[in-house]
Amino acid sequence: MALLFSRRFGAVGWSSEADGRRLPSPVLVGTVLLALCVASVCAGAMTIGPAEILALLTGAAHPAHEAVILSIRLPRVALGALHGALLACSGAMLQGLFRNPLADPGLLGTSGGAMLAAAGFTVLVAPHLPAAGWWAMPLAAFAGALVVTVCVLRIGGAAGRADPAILLLAGVALNALAFAGTGLLLSIADDAQLRTITFWSLGSLGGSNWSTVLLLLPALLALSIAARRLAPRLDALLLGGREARHLGVRVERVQVELVVATALAVGGSVAVAGQIGFVGLVVPNLMRLVVGPAHRWLLPFSAAAGAGLVVAADALARVVVAPAELPIGVITSLVGVPFFLHQLRRRIG
């Protein structure tokens, strides 16, 4: 995450001034995120005090608690943070690529494609290919996300010339197709496969362990590098494809890099935690209201806010109906949508 924040941005305090915009300070953002993570580690069926986490560092923790924290809670929090950061940052980048604040990995069909490919792999390929490694299914999800995004880009025409409405309609259509395909797979899946597919379509951090966290790290690295590299070009792309070309942007190359990086991030996220809706759509729009539309600030702040949102939502999901668990998407929607609508109203009024 630190890689996402520009090095120029070194102010310490509650807010900082950058290019004439008042931005929340990275110190504040980091503190809030850390507090959310600690709260989330403590929350759950077995109550763990923040002091226990400190005790863990010195090796003085209760062994049972230590096991719960290290092998269950921490990977889950880390996965939630990564998932939220990847989805929110991808959402912001896709919105720039399509010049449309309504673009979202869910709406464009990127997540749907990833889900369909992952489900297809699980039902059709995995039974005949027992030797496939743990990486095979995420790879399929990545390919699915890539194929759908490329299709949307192709059908909608090159960005800039394209009518944003056509792009979104193409995404919605492909999304519907992906869902139909997943439904088809559901009907021929056996019980175990059925559970896996349902898990993806609802979205859950329940399957978290350290290997799923490790799986997302390359995606985060790729997305961070793309975000740092492409932020000014994404700003120029918002003017339109023609104008960006006039400014010296290699539009096609930027599009390819964006599509690959976001497909990697979305595919990876869906493969390990399924679809957690709404994060990629609302977080970047919310952050635009806070830090403005310039991508060098929007992308890192969206990533941080997305991480915080998913971590907090997951903690709530575990606490509210304990010992049962709510689907995390329910919480993200319940918390985020009213806030978003309120911001929209304030913006208009």
Place this chain on the structure above:
Amino acid sequence: MIRTESAGCARTGLRGVTLQVRPGELVAVAGPNGAGKSTLLSLLAGERLPDEGAVLLDERRVAALPPEERARRIGVLPQAASLTFAFRVDEVVGLGRLGGADRAAVRRAMEEAGVDHLAARSYPTLSGGEKQRVHLARVLAQLDGATRPFLLLDEPTSSLDPAQQHAVLSLARERARRGWGVVAVLHDLALVGRYADRVLLLRDGRVQACGTPWEVLTPVRLAACYGIEAVVLPHPADGSPLVVAA
């Protein structure tokens, strides 16, 4: 020098256009709607490949130049740039300096385009004329400090009031005097006569005439080209041709 050599574009019907624009001159491109003016401009900008002929910047094909290099030499002011995201005006102007934010260049450009007082305003809240001047500032910032740059203006006055129209074209002409090459697509023949060093008159994708305003803007040619009856008088201020519909 930027020049086209019997350049054409089949899809838009532009054929055999030969035009030379030297640093230091302002060339106006005029003609009825659909004559191919914007197509010619996009050929010069290198965003479209000519189907026939060639478009050359200092004897190198414009479309084959590396994008970054082309952006340092050629700036384009589009007819209408749609930007719905809430950038501040100075951020929009700063987009002209993708290679690295150059605040001094951005400030100079905003002052020259007369939008410095709008610097902190949100772009989508501006009027059409203000937006056009913000994009002019963006292009000025892009070409700030460039050697012998070319400025391509596509109907730069379309949403401006008369005072602003003259301000923008005076600025363009002053840039030409400082060694820039300027190509402006203009609809208003009074502005063409007043500001252009040379005029290219297009109709149905073909060059009707190319020369000084007095050579090109004749009643006979305007009648043939636009189907209008016009008288051409010497402008009382500077003796440039003033086209008045009869």
